[in-house]
Amino acid sequence: MEEQEKKTLGERIEEKYGCSCSCCDDLIRNQGISDPDIARAAYEAGILYPRILYQDAPADVRDKLIDLLDKGEPDKNLINNYLVALAMIGDETVAEYFQKWEEAPRPWRESLYVGPYHYAEEGGWCIENGKKRQLFFDACYALEKSETAAPEENVYGGTAEEKCPFCESSYVNVLVLDGRDERLSFLGFHGKIKIKYCEGCLPWSGTVFCKYVEDGESTILRHDDGEEYFCDDEDLNDRTPFVLSKKMVPKSYCDEFERCAVGGRPAFVDDASFAVCPECGKKMMHLAQLGEEWTTCGTHYIQICRDCQIAAIQYQQT
Ligand SMILES: [Zn+2]
Numbered sequence: 001m002e003e004q005e006k007k008t009l010g011e012r013i014e015e016k017y018g019c020s021c022s023c024c025d026d027l028i029r030n031q032g033i034s035d036p037d038i039a040r041a042a043y044e045a046g047i048l049y050p051r052i053l054y055q056d057a058p059a060d061v062r063d064k065l066i067d068l069l070d071k072g073e074p075d076k077n078l079i080n081n082y083l084v085a086l087a088m089i090g091d092e093t094v095a096e097y098f099q100k101w102e103e104a105p106r107p108w109r110e111s112l113y114v115g116p117y118h119y120a121e122e123g124g125w126c127i128e129n130g131k132k133r134q135l136f137f138d139a140c141y142a143l144e145k146s147e148t149a150a151p152e153e154n155v156y157g158g159t160a161e162e163k164c165p166f167c168e169s170s171y172v173n174v175l176v177l178d179g180r181d182e183r184l185s186f187l188g189f190h191g192k193i194k195i196k197y198c199e200g201c202l203p204w205s206g207t208v209f210c211k212y213v214e215d216g217e218s219t220i221l222r223h224d225d226g227e228e229y230f231c232d233d234e235d236l237n238d239r240t241p242f243v244l245s246k247k248m249v250p251k252s253y254c255d256e257f258e259r260c261a262v263g264g265r266p267a268f269v270d271d272a273s274f275a276v277c278p279e280c281g282k283k284m285m286h287l288a289q290l291g292e293e294w295t296t297c298g299t300h301y302i303q304i305c306r307d308c309q310i311a312a313i314q315y316q317q318t
């Protein structure tokens with residue numbers, strides 16, 4: 001009987017979308033489809049990956065996963081996937097259990113390198129003072145190459161006046177966003193902000209922090225290390241413009257790490273990594289992902305603390 005039901009749900013998905021639930025990830029990523037039956041069918045078929053299948057999964061799937069980890073004997077090799085799936089659901093109930101399991105670890109905790117709080121970040125949220133806080137914006141606009149963009153549409157700002165102390169290349173305003181652009185109203189900026197870093201040094205420099213002001217130049221706060229790899233101003237300025245997409249894209253658009261967007265949920269190449277604001281000590285929020293559609297190598301993650309007006313730029317590579 002159960003076998004029958006399993007088949008029916010899987011078949012229904014296939015009928016509706018023309019693909020089995022294990023390949024519905026593209027629909028979720030690109031079309032923003034949110035269908036509780038996708039996660040149901042995936043769970044029933046024992047498919048836990050790609051994680052995006054569990055984004056906003058319904059309460060019944062969530063509760064099965066929670067029960068398994070809280071009271072059951074989960075397969076040791078799948079605990080990582082179960083926790084990532086729950087992190088992608090990331091509602092208040094999941095947050096409650098992650099907190100419980102962090103404070104009173106279950107036996108499966110021994111098989112993991114990191115605890116549930118770290119997994120929360122894989123889903124783009126954290127627990128702060130006992131409360132869940134989302135670390136990304138639901139609104140998302142893709143960053144697209146455009147040969148014909150007007151200069152003011154280009155979100156890449158080219159070289160800044162200041163030079164990098166490690167490699168003597170000019171710092172670049174890697175991302176210039178105008179808060180007056182209606183599409184970006186979700187960010188709550190009132191003017192133009194410029195995020196600055198050294199392109200040549202980023203892979204070696206750890207997290208770079210800069211303080212931004214609205215309608216002014218930003219200041220590098222911390223840039224720890226570098227590489228003596230000089231980038232010519234001409235090369236740094238000779239780039240195809242990138243512009244914001246006209247229309248909003250799904251929040252999971254960046255689920256593939258070669259993609260570029262402002263807002264939405266980031267996809268980390270390695271473990272999730274949200275910088276801690278050097279001023280207030282809180283986890284910073286994801287602002288933009290610049291993947292290899294933009295960069296020559298690796299994915300850049302730009303995060304911000306809006307209270308302190310600080311941005312962090314991190315780098316990850318396959
Ligand atoms: Zn440098």
Ligand SMILES: [Zn+2]
Nearest residue numbers: 277280305308
């Ligand atoms: Zn702060």
